[in-house]
Amino acid sequence: MDFINPETLKTIQSIWHQVEIFFHSLILPSRLWQLAIILVCFGIAHLGRIWLAPKVDDWARNRELSPRQLRSAIIFRKRLRGVIFILLAWSAVFVLSELSPFYSRRFIVVLAATLVTAWLVVGMLARLIHNDLLRRIVTWGVWIYVALYYLGFADEAAGLLDSAAITIGDFRLSALAVLKAMVLTALLVSGARAVTRRATARIRANTDISPSMSELVIKVMQVLFYGAALFVGLKSVGFDLTGLAVLSGAIGVGLGFGLQKVVSNLVSGVIILLDKSIKPGDVISIGDTFGWINSLGARYVSVVTRDGKEYLIPNEDLITGQVVNWSHSDEFVRIDLTFGTSYHDDPHKVRELAVSAAQSVSRVLRSRPAVCHITGFGESSVDYVLRFWIKDPVEGLTNVRGAVYLALWDAFHANGISIPFPQREVRVLGGPTSDATASGENPQAGS
Numbered sequence: 001m002d003f004i005n006p007e008t009l010k011t012i013q014s015i016w017h018q019v020e021i022f023f024h025s026l027i028l029p030s031r032l033w034q035l036a037i038i039l040v041c042f043g044i045a046h047l048g049r050i051w052l053a054p055k056v057d058d059w060a061r062n063r064e065l066s067p068r069q070l071r072s073a074i075i076f077r078k079r080l081r082g083v084i085f086i087l088l089a090w091s092a093v094f095v096l097s098e099l100s101p102f103y104s105r106r107f108i109v110v111l112a113a114t115l116v117t118a119w120l121v122v123g124m125l126a127r128l129i130h131n132d133l134l135r136r137i138v139t140w141g142v143w144i145y146v147a148l149y150y151l152g153f154a155d156e157a158a159g160l161l162d163s164a165a166i167t168i169g170d171f172r173l174s175a176l177a178v179l180k181a182m183v184l185t186a187l188l189v190s191g192a193r194a195v196t197r198r199a200t201a202r203i204r205a206n207t208d209i210s211p212s213m214s215e216l217v218i219k220v221m222q223v224l225f226y227g228a229a230l231f232v233g234l235k236s237v238g239f240d241l242t243g244l245a246v247l248s249g250a251i252g253v254g255l256g257f258g259l260q261k262v263v264s265n266l267v268s269g270v271i272i273l274l275d276k277s278i279k280p281g282d283v284i285s286i287g288d289t290f291g292w293i294n295s296l297g298a299r300y301v302s303v304v305t306r307d308g309k310e311y312l313i314p315n316e317d318l319i320t321g322q323v324v325n326w327s328h329s330d331e332f333v334r335i336d337l338t339f340g341t342s343y344h345d346d347p348h349k350v351r352e353l354a355v356s357a358a359q360s361v362s363r364v365l366r367s368r369p370a371v372c373h374i375t376g377f378g379e380s381s382v383d384y385v386l387r388f389w390i391k392d393p394v395e396g397l398t399n400v401r402g403a404v405y406l407a408l409w410d411a412f413h414a415n416g417i418s419i420p421f422p423q424r425e426v427r428v429l430g431g432p433t434s435d436a437t438a439s440g441e442n443p444q445a446g447s
Contacts, residue, residue, distance in 0.1 A: 034108035037092050045085035052084075053077055075124070082120045089113035118146040138190075141183050185233030192225040215280070215296045216273035261316070265299045268315035272296065278318065278325055283333075283393040285324035286313060292394045306396050326393040332368065333393045337404060340381030342418045347374060347382055353415055357407035358388045363400050365389045381420045 060073045076083070090113050096106035126139045166174075199221060203214045272278060273296065283292045284303065291305035300312040326333050341350050351372040358370040370388035377383070386408075390400055412419065 034106065037096075037109055038089070038112045041085055041088040041092060044088055045081045048084040049081040052080055056080070079120060079123065082116055086113060086117050086120065089116065115143075115147055119143050122146070138183060138186050141179070181234055185230060188229035188233045189226065192229040196222050196225050213273070213276070216270070219270075219273070219298060261314075262299065265315045268319040269296065269298050271319060272301075272315060278323070281327075281394070283326040285326070286317065286321060289313070290397075306398075331391045331393070332365075332389055333391070333397075334387055334389050335397065335401060335404075337386040337388075337401060337408075338375070338383065339386070339405075339408065340378060340383045340419065341412070342420045343382060345382075345417050347384075349415070350382075350384065350417060353411045353417065354384065354386045354408060357411040358386055358404050360407050361400065361403045363390050363392060363395070364404065365391060380422060 056073065056077045060070065089109060093106050093109050093113055096109060100106070122139050122142045126135045126142075196218075200218050203209060203217055206214070209217070278284060278293055278296075278301070280293050280295060284290075286303075289303060289305065289311050291303045291309075291311070294302040294304045294310065296302075297312075297315075300314050301318060303311045303313055305311065339354075341347075351374075354372040355370050358364050358372075359366060364370060365388070368389040370386065372384055372386045375383045375385050386404070388404065411417075
């Protein structure tokens with residue numbers, strides 16, 4: 001492995017020599033004047049920011065701005081000093097070019113204006129990258145490249161990074177290749193993310209595509225775009241991916257044994273999307289969890305219950321376990337209520353009152369009439385079952401059951417229908433009476 005060779009040392013010495021020449025040239029009177037102009041422009045830009053920043057804040061507060069416009073106003077306020085400096089610096093460059101035709105008389109001012117302009121433009125474009133760490137890496141990398149290119153050190157810096165390499169057999173990995181791969185891959189991944197976000201919004205807004213199919217299309221699209229971004233980013237800088245085939249295969253086997261559950265959940269998620277057994281918005285019951293599906297993920301399904309809890313259920317449990325989908329084929333759900341009345345009550349009247357009570361609840365469907373049947377003659381009551389239909393299980397089942405039971409109570413109370421319940425008599429034995437009884441004596445006999 002070769003890290004530093006004579007060519008690398010020679011490149012470092014050449015760059016250092018040019019840097020020394022540049023800094024020694026700054027003591028010339030024409031260069032000192034340019035440095036003074038840069039400091040004056042910076043001071044005016046700083047004071048201008050202090051004066052203009054409150055005005056920008058007041059302007060934003062007095063207008064009803066959309067979130068995107070508000071973000072733009074905040075970004076402009078943060079970069080206000082740089083904007084003012086750029087305007088002043090390029091104005092100074094124009095004035096100096098009119099005063100003297102020699103480029104050396106304005107070189108330092110042009111350099112400062114160019115670097116600040118590049119920093120501002122790169123920072124604005126980097127806003128497309130949502131990850132803060134990745135945005136900072138891309139911003140600094142591109143700006144450093146622009147500075148080196150403008151100063152004429154780009155070729156020397158590229159040669160220096162390329163000479164710092166690791167060679168293993170036919171495989172050579174240089175610092176330049178790693179840097180290019182990181183920057184290009186970051187840009188491609190950011191572009192893929194922006195494209196998938198816009199495409200995801202359009203797909204989900206299309207009502208002609210079922211929710212499960214749209215989620216499947218989105219997941220496949222994300223895998224393809226992100227995979228293509230990584231593949232193109234690595235191949236474009238000269239990485240030979242075929243050499244990693246054996247290593248990746250061995251790693252894949254090891255990961256396969258260690259990540260069986262993860263892979264099982266991923267495959268189960270694809271199966272769920274393909275067979276459309278559940279979809280976002282469905283009301284399901286699995287175990288003790290009852291709620292509606294909020295989203296379908298690659299590894300889990302988000303289920304939100306009526307009390308606001310969100311359960312992340314692994315996809316494998318939905319494939320291998322028993323799941324009750326209350327709204328799989330349609331939204332209609334039948335609910336059964338059981339109750340009993342006294343043997344003295346007319347069963348025909350009880351059935352009529354029960355049906356009327358159920359129909360009086362707003363969530364009970366009239367298009368599918370409620371029915372009431374006798375299910376048996378119990379020990380202390382005549383047993384009934386009341387069946388009715390709803391079409392909004394997402395609003396809850398317990399509350400509609402309670403509303404129907406309350407309507408039954410009111411109807412029975414108004415019409416004299418009694419609901420029997422077991423009654424037991426408890427006798428407490430103790431004292432002389434119990435002792436006499438236990439010995440077989442009559443407590444009423446005289447002495």
